[in-house]
Amino acid sequence: MIRKKVTIKNSSGLHARPSAALVKLSSSFKSDFFIHMYGYRVNGKSILGVMTLAAEQGAEMELEIDGPDEQACLEAVEELIDQKFGMKDE
Amino acid sequence: MNKLEGLTASDGSAVGPLFIREQSSYETSSKQVTLGEVPQEIRHYQRALEAYEHELEQLLVKLKGTASEIIKSQSLILQDEQIKAEIINCIRTNVVSASYAIDQIYELYIGRLRDSASNLFRQRIIDLITIKDRLVKLAAAYSEHARSDHQEGISPELPVSVDATPQIKGCIVVARDLSPTEVVQLSESKAVGIILEKGGLTAHAAIVAQSLNIPCLVQIGSQIHDIPSGKIGIIDGEEGVLLVDPSPEIIRQYNTTISDAQAAKKKIKPSRLPAVTKDGVRVQIHANIEFIQELPMASSYRAEGIGLVRTEGLLYGGLTHKSEKEQDVYYRRLLDDCTGPVVIRLFDVGGDKLYGFTTEESNPFLGWRGIRMLLDEKEMLHSQLRSILKCTHDYPGRIRILVPMVTNIEEIHLLKKELSVVQSELAKEGFSPVQDVPLGIMVEVPAVAVMADKFAKEVDFFSIGTNDLTQYTLAVDRTNDQVGRLFEHDHPAIWKLVQQIQLAAHKAGIGVSVCGELASTLLGASGLIGLGIRNLSMKPSAILSIKKWIQSYSVSEFQLFGSKIVQAQDREQVHQLFSTIFHRV
Numbered sequence: 001m002i003r004k005k006v007t008i009k010n011s012s013g014l015h016a017r018p019s020a021a022l023v024k025l026s027s028s029f030k031s032d033f034f035i036h037m038y039g040y041r042v043n044g045k046s047i048l049g050v051m052t053l054a055a056e057q058g059a060e061m062e063l064e065i066d067g068p069d070e071q072a073c074l075e076a077v078e079e080l081i082d083q084k085f086g087m088k089d090e
Numbered sequence: 091m092n093k094l095e096g097l098t099a100s101d102g103s104a105v106g107p108l109f110i111r112e113q114s115s116y117e118t119s120s121k122q123v124t125l126g127e128v129p130q131e132i133r134h135y136q137r138a139l140e141a142y143e144h145e146l147e148q149l150l151v152k153l154k155g156t157a158s159e160i161i162k163s164q165s166l167i168l169q170d171e172q173i174k175a176e177i178i179n180c181i182r183t184n185v186v187s188a189s190y191a192i193d194q195i196y197e198l199y200i201g202r203l204r205d206s207a208s209n210l211f212r213q214r215i216i217d218l219i220t221i222k223d224r225l226v227k228l229a230a231a232y233s234e235h236a237r238s239d240h241q242e243g244i245s246p247e248l249p250v251s252v253d254a255t256p257q258i259k260g261c262i263v264v265a266r267d268l269s270p271t272e273v274v275q276l277s278e279s280k281a282v283g284i285i286l287e288k289g290g291l292t293a294h295a296a297i298v299a300q301s302l303n304i305p306c307l308v309q310i311g312s313q314i315h316d317i318p319s320g321k322i323g324i325i326d327g328e329e330g331v332l333l334v335d336p337s338p339e340i341i342r343q344y345n346t347t348i349s350d351a352q353a354a355k356k357k358i359k360p361s362r363l364p365a366v367t368k369d370g371v372r373v374q375i376h377a378n379i380e381f382i383q384e385l386p387m388a389s390s391y392r393a394e395g396i397g398l399v400r401t402e403g404l405l406y407g408g409l410t411h412k413s414e415k416e417q418d419v420y421y422r423r424l425l426d427d428c429t430g431p432v433v434i435r436l437f438d439v440g441g442d443k444l445y446g447f448t449t450e451e452s453n454p455f456l457g458w459r460g461i462r463m464l465l466d467e468k469e470m471l472h473s474q475l476r477s478i479l480k481c482t483h484d485y486p487g488r489i490r491i492l493v494p495m496v497t498n499i500e501e502i503h504l505l506k507k508e509l510s511v512v513q514s515e516l517a518k519e520g521f522s523p524v525q526d527v528p529l530g531i532m533v534e535v536p537a538v539a540v541m542a543d544k545f546a547k548e549v550d551f552f553s554i555g556t557n558d559l560t561q562y563t564l565a566v567d568r569t570n571d572q573v574g575r576l577f578e579h580d581h582p583a584i585w586k587l588v589q590q591i592q593l594a595a596h597k598a599g600i601g602v603s604v605c606g607e608l609a610s611t612l613l614g615a616s617g618l619i620g621l622g623i624r625n626l627s628m629k630p631s632a633i634l635s636i637k638k639w640i641q642s643y644s645v646s647e648f649q650l651f652g653s654k655i656v657q658a659q660d661r662e663q664v665h666q667l668f669s670t671i672f673h674r675v
Contacts, residue, residue, distance in 0.1 A: 013211070015211065015214060016160065016163040016214055016217065016294070017159055017160070017163055019163070020159075020162070020163040020166050023166065024166075043172050045171070045172075046170050046171065046172035046173070047163065047166045047167050047170050048167055048170045048172065048173050048199050048218075049170075049172055051167075051203075051214065052199045052202040052203055053202075054202070054203055054205075054211040056211075086381070
């Protein structure tokens with residue numbers, strides 16, 4: 001299992017479409033994926049879970065990934081967050 | 091007459107009777123069920139899901155772009171495995187009806203969003219509420235149906251009465267809040283306008299209203315209670331106001347404005363015409379693109395080609411496009427989704443941008459980047475060249491290759507060598523790449539501008555990158571706050587270099603275009619055209635205003651401006667000339 005802290009960078013935070021992108025990406029990996037934030041632990045493959053974290057720009061969260069492809073999954077998720085979910089800032 | 095102020099979320103004006111849409115309310119049907127009914131309730135939930143999914147699919151057909159993405163994310167919420175499991179679990183453990191379980195579980199999530207401090211997230215509550223309400227209604231309808239009709243399985247069709255919409259054709263609909271799906275339904279029922287008590291410009295409802303061209307005002311606030319149902323209302327999108335119960339005279343005025351606007355829309359827009367000056371000189375307008383998503387805008391403004399594809403995004407942006415195979419997909423999609431020539435610039439990155447390279451350069455802009463790096467990183471260069479060349483056969487005559495950060499002639503020779511290596515490799519593998527793909531260079535290092543006549547003999551075209559050319563010529567880092575103001579891409583020194591580059595290209599008979607930001611400004615485009623440039627490439631959002639600008643002047647006016655700016659002594663003079671010649675401030 002790996003854990004890593006990340007920061008949300010896009011200006012509008014993890015709203016519906018970025019959440020959708022994150023869920024789609026993480027669901028393509030076998031590993032279990034959870035996000036820890038504000039004392040919640042939500043399933044990172046659940047759009048409702050992710051969206052209702054209401055993570056804004058600058059929010060810090062901890063990723064927890066466990067499974068055979070955990071490293072690849074972590075890298076992919078980090079990259080998605082880094083590139084602001086491929087969205088232009090709105 | 092009453093005038094209520096709001097915010098225009100979707101442009102345009104509308105006249106029609108006001109229709110107050112009450113907040114939908116319902117009672118969750120009998121909470122408790124018997125143990126024997128549990129499997130049946132779970133089925134009702136699943137059927138409700140299917141029915142709703144089907145409704146969303148039908149909506150999707152009518153939408154594109156952001157609006158369709160919004161509906162897709164609604165469907166993703168609906169199909170969320172976690173909430174599905176939680177609802178089914180709730181029905182089982184608490185022995186309750188499907189509609190009650192749906193309500194309970196969705197409320198948990200909605201509650202979390204309500205607690206959020208962010209306005210943007212609170213705006214999304216309505217999306218969840220709508221999904222919940224619709225699901226509850228559908229599930230309750232199925233339960234009701236099953237109870238009244240014991241012959242299980244005979245009629246899985248949903249009773250239509252569940253969502254009987256009142257007659258709203260031609261009305262302006264007033265609501266506290268609407269979900270994106272409701273907006274689409276209203277548009278289907280031919281509502282002419284929408285007024286929301288709350289909502290924001292970024293609310294999903296607003297985005298969908300824009301894409302469906304329905305005038306929409308938001309944030310009308312508590313004034314909503316003063317709006318009488320049935321009275322005539324007018325949305326004035328320009329002023330952001332709702333006029334209630336206007337005089338017949340005012341109604342007539344607005345009706346004329348609206349029909350004029352509709353007529354004007356039907357006429358050919360300037361964006362659809364090519365950029366031709368008043369005296370008939372044609373300027374090619376191309377688009378600069380980084381993401382495939384930018385293509386629809388470029389084509390809607392009739393860009394005649396893609397003058398610059400920034401491929402760096404494939405390296406550190408699009409995580410799925412790193413391999414050669416995935417690059418193939420990207421280039422092909424790009425070529426499929428646009429028309430005309432496509433100029434693909436090879437990876438223009440510095441070592442700092444790449445994975446695994448940690449050596450920091452003290453001056454990355456003067457460092458290991460562009461062609462300098464590509465020639466050292468053969469594997470990366472080859473994968474890109476292979477991917478591009480493989481497309482050439484299927485898109486004959488459309489692909490051009492552009493090399494960034496060239497400083498010396500030798501770099502072009504080395505690159506050509508690599509190109510032929512890749513070409514023969516591909517030929518051996520059974521591909522048939524086109525042999526003479528046009529090869530051009532970015533003119534962004536002053537050395538190249540100064541020696542443009544020599545470089546013009548080596549390549550098929552020039553693309554002037556005015557941003558970097560300015561940065562290197564004026565020795566200013568535009569991102570440095572202390573000197574950023576000295577970054578003047580309309581400085582006379584730049585004009586003189588452009589003139590020199592253009593003359594050299596003209597003499598050698600090769601093409602020259604400008605892809606820097608300068609081309610997307612009115613002053614910049616005027617100067618460039620005046621100096622003889624006939625191909626401008628810019629961000630898609632600038633195309634419309636530049637086209638209109640070119641269409642309103644003669645080439646002689648641009649030429650006059652061009653001949654003066656190369657004589658100017660500073661940027662101030664350039665701007666003075668601009669306002670004198672074009673009567674612009």
